[in-house]
Amino acid sequence: MNTPPSPPGAEQADESAVQIGALVPLTRPGWVAAGQHLLAGLELAVRDVNDAGGIVGRPLELVVRDTAADAQRAAAAVDELAGMGVAALAGEYHSVVARAAAARADALGLPFLCSSAVLDALTEQPTEWVARLAPAQSHGWRIYADFLLSAGHSRIAVAAQPSVYWASGTRILRDYLAPRGGTVIELDMSALTPAAVCDELVANRATALLLLVGQPEPAVSIVKSVRGDQRLAEIMIGAPAGQPEFAEWATLLGDDGAAIPFLRYLPESLSPLGERVEKALRERLDEAPSFVAFEGYDTIAVLADVLRSHGVDRARVAKAWPRVAVDGTRGQVRFSRTPGISVWQWAWTSVQVVDRDPAEPDRYRVLHTG
Numbered sequence: 001m002n003t004p005p006s007p008p009g010a011e012q013a014d015e016s017a018v019q020i021g022a023l024v025p026l027t028r029p030g031w032v033a034a035g036q037h038l039l040a041g042l043e044l045a046v047r048d049v050n051d052a053g054g055i056v057g058r059p060l061e062l063v064v065r066d067t068a069a070d071a072q073r074a075a076a077a078v079d080e081l082a083g084m085g086v087a088a089l090a091g092e093y094h095s096v097v098a099r100a101a102a103a104r105a106d107a108l109g110l111p112f113l114c115s116s117a118v119l120d121a122l123t124e125q126p127t128e129w130v131a132r133l134a135p136a137q138s139h140g141w142r143i144y145a146d147f148l149l150s151a152g153h154s155r156i157a158v159a160a161q162p163s164v165y166w167a168s169g170t171r172i173l174r175d176y177l178a179p180r181g182g183t184v185i186e187l188d189m190s191a192l193t194p195a196a197v198c199d200e201l202v203a204n205r206a207t208a209l210l211l212l213v214g215q216p217e218p219a220v221s222i223v224k225s226v227r228g229d230q231r232l233a234e235i236m237i238g239a240p241a242g243q244p245e246f247a248e249w250a251t252l253l254g255d256d257g258a259a260i261p262f263l264r265y266l267p268e269s270l271s272p273l274g275e276r277v278e279k280a281l282r283e284r285l286d287e288a289p290s291f292v293a294f295e296g297y298d299t300i301a302v303l304a305d306v307l308r309s310h311g312v313d314r315a316r317v318a319k320a321w322p323r324v325a326v327d328g329t330r331g332q333v334r335f336s337r338t339p340g341i342s343v344w345q346w347a348w349t350s351v352q353v354v355d356r357d358p359a360e361p362d363r364y365r366v367l368h369t370g
Contacts, residue, residue, distance in 0.1 A: 156210060
């Protein structure tokens with residue numbers, strides 16, 4: 001990014017400002033590129049809100065805390081931000097971290113608009129305090145499963161690390177594919193090396209391998225191992241969680257990182273607002289913005305609209321979720337109660353399955369939509 005954020009804790013609060021707490025992964029083991037894109041969207045939207053007069057004449061201020069993909073750290077940040085008097089929480093990318101933040105926000109009575117995490121069970125029980133922009137994992141990953149079937153893949157291996165998020169993804173895929181003739185073969189990456197993964201793929205006659213693992217490792221090593229194994233020349237590698245979305249993937253893998261389909265939450269064409277935001281984000285990031293940056297922008301656009309209409313009282317903000325109707329970068333945002341989802345949910349933003357074009361790795365190909 002051209003302009004890095006101020007260090008957490010370094011901000012000097014404007015006593016007249018309306019504050020929003022922002023949870024963002026900005027250091028390892030968090031997915032730093034995702035955090036940078038999310039923060040760029042959040043910050044750009046705050047600038048636009050303030051250029052348009054703020055919140056009924058009061059400036060909007062973002063108070064950023066780095067979660068570093070640590071659930072306990074995120075929960076502590078929620079406690080701190082709540083004590084500072086923020087009107088609402090925004091952000092977070094990692095699902096397990098967002099779940100911890102949502103639980104604390106619910107317990108404290110602090111409105112939380114989750115930008116990018118997809119785990120269905122964001123809270124254990126239904127809550128009025130939490131809303132979400134990103135599509136639930138069950139929605140997006142079923143679309144990905146449709147893509148696999150349409151591409152002729154019925155024997156699908158998943159290289160998975162132990163995690164609530166990866167286990168949930170595996171279950172969604174199996175439950176969707178099994179009645180349709182598909183088989184999901186689990187490869188435990190706590191017990192297998194990348195080379196051993198190749199042997200398992202051959203032994204199980206898999207035609208597709210899905211990376212349900214962290215980025216950059218072990219995802220990068222698995223891709224290099226599979227791409228270098230002549231026995232697996234025809235196998236498709238997929239990454240529903242979106243590891244190939246960011247520039248780091250292409251930098252680390254080069255040509256090997258192309259033709260790996262992943263989920264992206266963008267429409268076929270952006271709205272006029274989206275086109276303007278895309279240009280501004282590209283300038284801030286010095287690269288093409290990912291869908292995560294648009295999620296960040298839309299988060300602030302929604303919260304600003306609610307704060308203007310309903311004031312900064314936390315209970316009134318939370319009660320406003322079902323009345324939201326905000327034109328965002330990717331369509332009009334409205335929240336509803338969705339079966340199986342415990343929070344107020346935008347149902348749904350557009351979902352695409354895309355990959356990097358082998359002939360031009362900086363260009364994305366849309367392979368499937370849902």
